[in-house]
Amino acid sequence: MSAFVLLFALAIVSLVIHKLSILKSISIVTLIASSALVLLHFSTPLSGFTSSAAIELFQVLLFTVISAVIISEDEHINITQTLFITAASVLLLESSTLLTFIISFEALSIISFVLVSNIKNAKQAEGAIKMFISGSIATAIIVLGLSMYLLEGHSLNALIDAKMSNFAIVGIWIIMMGLFYKLTIVPMHSWAADTYAQIKPSLAATLSGVVKTVVVVATFKIFSPFILNNITLSMPILALLALVTMTLGNFLALWQKSVGKILSYSSIAHAGYMLLAFVAIQSKYASTALLYMAVAYIFMQTSLFLLLDKLSDGRGDLSLDNLKGLYSKDKFASLIFSIELFSLAGIPLLAGFLGKAILVYAVVDVNLIFLALFTLLNSALSVGYYAWIIKHIYFDKAEGKNKISRVSNTALISQLILLSGTLYFGLFAYNIFEVAF
């Protein structure tokens, strides 16, 4: 909790001082200090919030990614919003009762609405409004489910009860469906493709990279006992959702011409992969797999959107044709872009491969071999569009005037931070295997 207090205090202060040029450095120092607080277990116990080794590791990595986001961010007001998001994420990750979970989740949602409302043109406004509307619907659905659950006399101030009536079980399922809006699970996904592709890509990095992973991890922490208790019902439902999500995400990504859209659909497909951990919850590898995928995903997805932000100068309207010949213009950016894409595609020695591999192993572990096979084939299919982007970067010659802007050195530093995460977790797996939820 002390990390939350520190970050929240800084976020409040930064509202006042966001005009000062040292805001960036102060934020970085604070994030490092928060990591230290987490690592040193310097925590004030507070009822309704607990932490564990896995959550602590994830928080530290989250702070690392957020530092990279802040380093590459130009607009100070966005830094302030990012700090608020980080604080709310810490709260959400540590929440251990239904009440604290819902409250922190809503706090995170509302702050992300504020984040995207930094609008420059009509396209961004469209993306922001889509997100706001779908977010409100999600909240309404969550409240509906919550009221059904409470009607049966269950307490909010505890974990989800093990024993409950069917009515309450339906209530919990409705809450989960509301959460799935944020996780962009098909059919609750349609806002995401537009929002991620149309808002400023650096904000999309925060939304699709950071917020989504935080929600996945927190949802897993709170809801895994419930799913485990109702495994006969939840396994088929979740397996179907996961399968549809990744297949649809990958297929729709294949048709896209805009880089932002491809990354958005790939983000939806990855939500499907992460849902597999919920399906395979009986396996002892499920929690490790989810954590691994979340860690891998937060690094690679954030990196790609941040790089897109820099290459398109904050507009995010790059099409595949604009990427042609990027190789001859900017070697470092092309290399980093390709490595992160390969990581998303699940190519070995990169974090994305191990994340996906352990997820699929967890699925094999609960004897769902066909689901594992479809996941692997999906992953192979996704190589189609990732390799297609790389084809534009490396194999094609630049044609005419293209509107790619140079990546600044500060942005490269932030990219290197994210890249080192992608490389490190592609090689060294034991950090994640030895922590428990």
Added chain:
Amino acid sequence: MSYLSLIFAPIILSIFIYFFTKQTNNAKYIALALFTFMLYMSINIYMHLPETGYLLLSSFLHVEAFDFNLVLQVDRLSVIMLILTSVLLILVGLSSWSIEKQSAYFSLLIFFCGAIFGVFMSTNLMWFFIFWELTLIPMYFLIGIWGAEGRIYAAVKFFLYTHVASMLILLSFFLIYKQSGTFDMTLIKSGVLTTPALIWWLLFIGFSVKMPLFPFHTWLPDAHVQAPAPISVLLAGVLLKMGAYAMIRMLILILPLQAQKYAWAILLLGLISLLYAGFMALYETHLKKMVAYSSISHMGLVAIGISTLSYDGLSAGVYEMIGHAFIISPLFLIAGFLHHKTGSWQMRDMGGIMQRVPYISAIFVLAGLGALGLPGTMGFIGELSILLSAIGKYGVWLIVILLGSMLSAAYLIWTFRRVIYGEMSEVVKITDFKMPKAEFLSLIIFSIFIILFGIYPQALFDIINQAFSAYATSGGAL
């Protein structure tokens, strides 16, 4: 730890070479020095091998919970592959002496070198798979950037096709781990596996794509034709061998009972590949495509050798793998050279090349004769020993293998007629055939190998036989 650097040093080095040899064009010297060092190290490892079994080189990055442990262990089979790979890499480096964008090209080759050493050295299935997949990345770029007109289609198809196949391999590795509790291929007991048949078939399809056997071969003609000539050598000499190596290593040695049961499938696909690719080569007028089909045909022969599951059959298969690498490579290099000079792939645009470049043509004829199995070349020994062991195992009807031999004689001699001899075409008349010395040197070395091991195959068989001596003493069924 020091052996670990054989894999990771090239991978890390490649990035530095890419960025720091931009101006100087030194990359090829560094690459050649590195490949020579790798050859030295492989021979060094060979010297230290025990009589039978594995030599543990090092073990690293242990993750207890998932058996995710980078164990480097080698036996004779893998060291043979290591030596073959490093020899081929040196020759590929020589034959790419005057290629464009050298720093990028050679850094990708160096990256490939690290990955392929990982494939042959690691006995942990997860790490085996990691390196197996990693070889795709440099190949994707090498075909996609330096290839011919249709390079992009070929590169993406190659990448996707083999990646899908790898997914089947990964799934069966997971099944193995789930059922046996270990990823280490030296520790897996086939007895504890509950679904060995499923695992066998998944692996078989996965490796058949890489090898490639009919009907999973369609990526190869595209990749071969579009790739630059030295990369075709790498594809034929190293990448296809990965498939055959994995087939021997996993299908035969880890799952011997299933191999006994389903060996007919390897035999069948091997025979079909041999004949089908032979007919396709006969039909082709595209010079490099003809060579590519000839390559598939020869890999069919290797599969037949493997399918006998016998000591001499496996040895013959491995011999043919090496022979195929040395024979098919000069054909690819010369086909690429002719295309580079004449600007055409079609055999009808060539003809009479013998009068212009007698030495290169002579090497083409020599390699071609090797491919059709002329006594005195590596091709003859390989074909004969595979034929004998196959007849010994399955009966006299396998004399049909000779049909494949006849087919290769037909398409190769006809090709000589059209390309090397025959009337000089207009295109050839006006073309300036000048080959860089380094490329010519690599061709000479290839032809020396073809003749040397054709006349004195025992030198090679002495090494290969030892690889399977443990297999022989156990009577073929481990």
